[in-house]
Amino acid sequence: MKETIILATHNAGKIREFKGALEPLGYDVVSVHDVISDIKEPEETGTTFVENARLKARYYMKATGRPCLADDSGIIADVLDGRPGVYSARYAGPECDDGQNNQKLIEELRPFPPEKRTAHYVCDLVLIWPDGREIHAEGTCSGLIRDFYAGTGGFGYDPLFYVPSYGRTMAELSLEEKNKISHRGRALKKLLELLP
Numbered sequence: 505m506k507e508t509i510i511l512a513t514h515n516a517g518k519i520r521e522f523k524g525a526l527e528p529l530g531y532d533v534v535s536v537h538d539v540i541s542d543i544k545e546p547e548e549t550g551t552t553f554v555e556n557a558r559l560k561a562r563y564y565m566k567a568t569g570r571p572c573l574a575d576d577s578g579i580i581a582d583v584l585d586g587r588p589g590v591y592s593a594r595y596a597g598p599e600c601d602d603g604q605n606n607q608k609l610i611e612e613l614r615p616f617p618p619e620k621r622t623a624h625y626v627c628d629l630v631l632i633w634p635d636g637r638e639i640h641a642e643g644t645c646s647g648l649i650r651d652f653y654a655g656t657g658g659f660g661y662d663p664l665f666y667v668p669s670y671g672r673t674m675a676e677l678s679l680e681e682k683n684k685i686s687h688r689g690r691a692l693k694k695l696l697e698l699l700p
Contacts, residue, residue, distance in 0.1 A: 506532040509631070510539060512564040512574035517659045521683065522573065525692045529699065536564045536572070543567055548590070553577060553628040554640060556590060561632040569634055573695075577627035577687060579661045581609065581649055583616050592660070602660055609661065610651045621649045625665065625674075625687035629695050639698045643690025647674070658682065 507530075511522050514537045523533045536543065546563040550556035553576040560574035578592025588595040588609065596604035613621050624646045631639045645667070653663040655675025662674035667685065670677060674686065683689035 506530055508532040508534060508570055510564055510568050510570050510572040511535050512560040512572055515659070518575065518688070521679075521688055521692070524679075524683070525696060526573075529696065536568065539568050539570075548576070550576070550590065553590060553626055554630065554642070557628045557630040558632070558638075558640075561630040561638075565632045565634060571631060571633045573629060573631045575627055575629045575688065575691070577625065577691075579609075579623055579625050579649075579665065581613060581621065581623045583620055583622075584612060587612070606653075606661060606664055609649060609664065613649055613651065618648065618650070623647060623649045623665065625661075627687035627691040629688075629691045631695065631699075639695060641691045641694035641698060643687045643692070643694060645674075645685055645687040645690065 509526060509531050511519055511533060513519060514535055519535050526533045546560055548556045548559065550559055556576035557574045560576070561572045564574065565572035576590065578589055580586055580589055594600060596608040624644050627643050629641045647668065648666045649664050650666050654673045655663050657677065658675040665674045667674060670681065674682060
Protein backbone atom coordinates (compact mmCIF):
# COMPACT_ATOMS: atom_id res chain seq x y z
CA MET A 505 0.00 0.00 0.00
CA LYS A 506 1.24 3.48 -0.87
CA GLU A 507 2.28 5.72 2.00
CA THR A 508 0.45 9.04 1.98
CA ILE A 509 2.40 12.22 2.56
CA ILE A 510 0.44 15.33 3.49
CA LEU A 511 1.74 18.59 2.03
CA ALA A 512 1.49 21.53 4.40
CA THR A 513 0.72 24.01 1.63
CA HIS A 514 -2.10 25.23 -0.57
CA ASN A 515 0.32 26.85 -3.05
CA ALA A 516 -0.47 25.20 -6.40
CA GLY A 517 3.07 25.67 -7.71
CA LYS A 518 4.63 23.92 -4.73
CA ILE A 519 2.05 21.11 -4.80
CA ARG A 520 2.91 20.46 -8.48
CA GLU A 521 6.64 20.36 -7.73
CA PHE A 522 6.30 18.06 -4.68
CA LYS A 523 3.90 15.68 -6.43
CA GLY A 524 6.20 15.53 -9.45
CA ALA A 525 9.13 14.49 -7.25
CA LEU A 526 7.44 12.16 -4.75
CA GLU A 527 4.76 10.31 -6.71
CA PRO A 528 7.23 8.53 -9.05
CA LEU A 529 8.79 7.06 -5.88
CA GLY A 530 5.47 5.47 -4.95
CA TYR A 531 4.16 7.99 -2.45
CA ASP A 532 0.59 9.26 -2.53
CA VAL A 533 0.83 13.05 -2.15
CA VAL A 534 -2.10 15.23 -1.07
CA SER A 535 -2.45 18.81 0.09
CA VAL A 536 -3.57 19.22 3.70
CA HIS A 537 -6.53 21.27 2.45
CA ASP A 538 -7.81 18.21 0.55
CA VAL A 539 -7.84 16.31 3.85
CA ILE A 540 -9.00 19.05 6.26
CA SER A 541 -10.63 21.95 4.43
CA ASP A 542 -11.27 24.30 7.34
CA ILE A 543 -8.03 24.03 9.33
CA LYS A 544 -6.52 27.27 10.59
CA GLU A 545 -2.95 27.86 9.49
CA PRO A 546 -0.31 27.81 12.24
CA GLU A 547 1.42 31.04 13.13
CA GLU A 548 4.92 31.06 11.69
CA THR A 549 6.85 32.25 14.74
CA GLY A 550 10.24 30.82 13.78
CA THR A 551 13.20 33.08 13.11
CA THR A 552 14.71 30.69 10.55
CA PHE A 553 13.31 28.80 7.56
CA VAL A 554 13.92 25.41 9.20
CA GLU A 555 12.11 26.45 12.42
CA ASN A 556 9.04 27.50 10.42
CA ALA A 557 9.09 24.34 8.27
CA ARG A 558 9.32 22.12 11.38
CA LEU A 559 6.54 24.06 13.11
CA LYS A 560 4.18 23.62 10.10
CA ALA A 561 5.07 19.94 9.55
CA ARG A 562 4.46 19.09 13.22
CA TYR A 563 1.20 21.06 13.35
CA TYR A 564 -0.36 19.40 10.28
CA MET A 565 1.03 15.96 11.16
CA LYS A 566 -0.77 16.17 14.52
CA ALA A 567 -3.97 17.37 12.81
CA THR A 568 -4.01 14.57 10.21
CA GLY A 569 -2.17 11.75 11.99
CA ARG A 570 -0.12 11.18 8.83
CA PRO A 571 3.44 11.98 7.69
CA CYS A 572 3.60 15.62 6.77
CA LEU A 573 6.01 17.53 4.55
CA ALA A 574 6.35 21.27 5.06
CA ASP A 575 8.68 23.81 3.56
CA ASP A 576 9.67 27.29 4.38
CA SER A 577 11.48 29.20 1.75
CA GLY A 578 12.26 32.68 0.69
CA ILE A 579 14.75 35.03 -0.80
CA ILE A 580 17.64 36.80 0.84
CA ALA A 581 19.10 39.92 -0.75
CA ASP A 582 22.73 40.01 0.38
CA VAL A 583 22.90 43.82 0.80
CA LEU A 584 19.68 43.91 2.86
CA ASP A 585 21.05 42.08 5.91
CA GLY A 586 19.05 38.89 5.41
CA ARG A 587 15.80 40.50 4.22
CA PRO A 588 13.19 39.56 3.10
CA GLY A 589 14.19 36.18 4.61
CA VAL A 590 11.45 34.44 6.61
CA TYR A 591 9.16 37.38 5.75
CA SER A 592 9.43 36.78 1.97
CA ALA A 593 5.75 35.82 1.53
CA ARG A 594 4.48 38.81 3.51
CA TYR A 595 7.28 41.29 2.88
CA ALA A 596 4.98 44.13 1.85
CA GLY A 597 2.51 43.39 4.68
CA PRO A 598 0.21 40.62 5.95
CA GLU A 599 -2.35 40.91 3.10
CA CYS A 600 0.11 41.54 0.26
CA ASP A 601 0.49 39.66 -3.03
CA ASP A 602 3.54 38.67 -5.13
CA GLY A 603 3.41 41.94 -7.09
CA GLN A 604 3.51 44.09 -3.96
CA ASN A 605 6.35 42.02 -2.48
CA ASN A 606 8.32 42.32 -5.71
CA GLN A 607 7.80 46.10 -5.85
CA LYS A 608 8.98 46.54 -2.27
CA LEU A 609 12.14 44.54 -3.00
CA ILE A 610 12.82 46.58 -6.16
CA GLU A 611 12.43 49.82 -4.16
CA GLU A 612 14.73 48.66 -1.36
CA LEU A 613 17.42 47.63 -3.84
CA ARG A 614 17.15 50.78 -5.98
CA PRO A 615 20.08 52.59 -4.22
CA PHE A 616 22.44 49.71 -5.10
CA PRO A 617 24.13 49.14 -8.48
CA PRO A 618 23.01 45.99 -10.39
CA GLU A 619 26.17 44.02 -9.51
CA LYS A 620 25.48 44.52 -5.78
CA ARG A 621 21.98 43.02 -6.04
CA THR A 622 23.15 39.47 -5.44
CA ALA A 623 20.70 37.21 -3.68
CA HIS A 624 19.92 33.62 -2.92
CA TYR A 625 16.80 31.60 -2.54
CA VAL A 626 16.70 29.23 0.45
CA CYS A 627 14.35 26.30 0.97
CA ASP A 628 14.14 24.12 4.07
CA LEU A 629 12.03 20.97 3.91
CA VAL A 630 10.96 19.04 6.98
CA LEU A 631 9.13 15.71 6.78
CA ILE A 632 7.75 14.43 10.10
CA TRP A 633 6.09 11.07 10.79
CA PRO A 634 3.65 10.45 13.67
CA ASP A 635 6.22 8.08 15.26
CA GLY A 636 8.67 10.98 15.65
CA ARG A 637 10.97 10.30 12.71
CA GLU A 638 12.08 13.45 10.94
CA ILE A 639 14.01 14.34 7.80
CA HIS A 640 15.40 17.81 7.12
CA ALA A 641 16.89 18.98 3.82
CA GLU A 642 18.02 22.42 2.67
CA GLY A 643 18.69 23.81 -0.78
CA THR A 644 19.91 27.17 -2.05
CA CYS A 645 20.15 28.90 -5.42
CA SER A 646 22.17 32.04 -6.13
CA GLY A 647 21.43 34.82 -8.58
CA LEU A 648 20.78 38.54 -9.03
CA ILE A 649 17.65 40.55 -8.40
CA ARG A 650 16.76 42.76 -11.35
CA ASP A 651 14.44 45.76 -11.25
CA PHE A 652 12.27 44.60 -14.16
CA TYR A 653 10.16 41.52 -14.78
CA ALA A 654 10.88 38.71 -17.25
CA GLY A 655 9.02 35.43 -17.71
CA THR A 656 5.61 34.11 -16.77
CA GLY A 657 6.53 30.75 -15.20
CA GLY A 658 7.10 30.26 -11.50
CA PHE A 659 5.70 32.47 -8.77
CA GLY A 660 6.83 34.84 -6.04
CA TYR A 661 10.10 36.62 -6.85
CA ASP A 662 10.88 34.37 -9.86
CA PRO A 663 10.34 37.08 -12.56
CA LEU A 664 13.00 39.27 -10.87
CA PHE A 665 15.48 36.52 -9.94
CA TYR A 666 18.09 36.30 -12.70
CA VAL A 667 20.21 33.13 -12.95
CA PRO A 668 23.51 34.12 -14.65
CA SER A 669 24.45 30.55 -15.65
CA TYR A 670 21.22 30.28 -17.70
CA GLY A 671 21.05 33.93 -18.80
CA ARG A 672 17.37 33.99 -17.80
CA THR A 673 15.16 34.61 -14.80
CA MET A 674 13.72 31.77 -12.75
CA ALA A 675 10.33 32.60 -14.33
CA GLU A 676 11.78 32.03 -17.84
CA LEU A 677 13.09 28.52 -17.11
CA SER A 678 11.18 25.37 -17.98
CA LEU A 679 9.93 23.34 -14.99
CA GLU A 680 12.62 20.74 -15.74
CA GLU A 681 15.40 23.38 -15.77
CA LYS A 682 14.02 25.04 -12.65
CA ASN A 683 13.83 21.76 -10.72
CA LYS A 684 17.52 21.12 -11.49
CA ILE A 685 18.81 24.38 -10.02
CA SER A 686 16.11 25.88 -7.80
CA HIS A 687 16.42 25.99 -4.02
CA ARG A 688 13.30 23.81 -3.75
CA GLY A 689 14.56 21.42 -6.43
CA ARG A 690 17.88 21.04 -4.62
CA ALA A 691 16.22 20.59 -1.23
CA LEU A 692 13.86 18.00 -2.74
CA LYS A 693 16.80 16.12 -4.30
CA LYS A 694 18.46 15.93 -0.86
CA LEU A 695 15.17 14.89 0.76
CA LEU A 696 14.67 12.09 -1.81
CA GLU A 697 18.16 10.77 -1.02
CA LEU A 698 17.25 10.64 2.70
CA LEU A 699 13.78 9.09 2.23
CA PRO A 700 13.30 5.48 3.37
